[in-house]
Every structure is written in C-alpha cells, then in structure tokens.
Amino acid sequence: MSKNPVQNQRAGRMSATFEELLARDGYLVFKTSGVSMEPMLRQNRDLVTIRVPASRLKRYDVALYRRGDAYVLHRVIADKGDRYLIRGDNTYSLENVPDSAVIGVLTGFQRKGRQHEVTEKGYRTYARFWHAIYPLRHACVRFRHLAVRMAKFEFGRKQHQ
Numbered sequence: 001m002s003k004n005p006v007q008n009q010r011a012g013r014m015s016a017t018f019e020e021l022l023a024r025d026g027y028l029v030f031k032t033s034g035v036s037m038e039p040m041l042r043q044n045r046d047l048v049t050i051r052v053p054a055s056r057l058k059r060y061d062v063a064l065y066r067r068g069d070a071y072v073l074h075r076v077i078a079d080k081g082d083r084y085l086i087r088g089d090n091t092y093s094l095e096n097v098p099d100s101a102v103i104g105v106l107t108g109f110q111r112k113g114r115q116h117e118v119t120e121k122g123y124r125t126y127a128r129f130w131h132a133i134y135p136l137r138h139a140c141v142r143f144r145h146l147a148v149r150m151a152k153f154e155f156g157r158k159q160h161q
Helices: 018-025 121-132 134-159
Strands: 006-008 013-016 027-031 047-051 062-067 070-079 083-087 095-098 102-111 114-117
Touching: 013 018, 018 027, 018 047, 018 102, 062 083, 062 095, 070 121, 114 121, 121 134
Parallel strands: none
Antiparallel strands: 027 047, 047 102, 062 070, 062 102, 070 083, 083 095, 102 114
16 A cells, blocks of 8 residues: 555645545545555556445455555454454455554445446455455465475575585
C-alpha cells in the first residue's frame, strides 16, 4: 500500500490523510501499490473503493488499516473480538491487527474499466477459494524454496570437487 497520505496534486503538498478523507467523504478511491493482494488487485493498475465499515468486519472482508506510517490493504482471516487476523492474498504470514488500526473496508474495485463489487457472487467465490487453497499455495512456495536451496547446495558441492 502507500506510506504517504494523499497528495494535493496541484499544490504538491499533503492535503489529507486517508482517515481525514474517509471522515469527510465517507469513501476513498485510489490505485493500489504493492503485490501483497495479487492476483485480485494489481499494482498501480486497479482502483479500489474503500468505505468506513458499517459494522465489525467479517471473514474474507478486505480491511484498510494503518501499520505505523503505512496503509495496508489485506484480507480478514478471523475476527478475534478486539483484533483481526489478517493476511494478504499473496503473502504467507498472519498479522494481528487491533480494531483501532482498521480505518476502512474494500467495497469494490475497478479493473480494465469494469467495476466489481464485493457483493458479487464471483468475487465471493474467489475470496473463499483463494483462502481454501492457502495450505496448498504455501506448501508449493516452501517446496520451491527447498528445491532452490538443494540446487544451490549441490552446485556448491560440484564447484568444490
């Protein structure tokens, strides 16, 4: 996501933080940066619409939250009462995010000029499927890393013989 608040394009200075814009307008629309939500959201290509949450977030919602000075957009894996377990679609570690850090929730995104809403059946199916195959995706990544380490080790042995 972004480390910087929204910039005033004309003046070239900070105009408002995401929190201030959400409080003022009730929503945000911006391009994503980073690869942690791929394949659903593509870096510097897709526009996302974020709104102030009307209630507690649910499993599979995509939360906009603050981590230090950075804004992060990741999927809720579990609601733990006063915090959420959250993970990006393209990451393999969970984060404990306190309620107070969550400032918004994804309500839709635009790809190639077409608007998609999180209420659409296709989106809901994607979110559930992508979460369900997480163990398989994680095992494949771990296997690939192991194969690379073994190849480097074997290559190193042959170099020293």
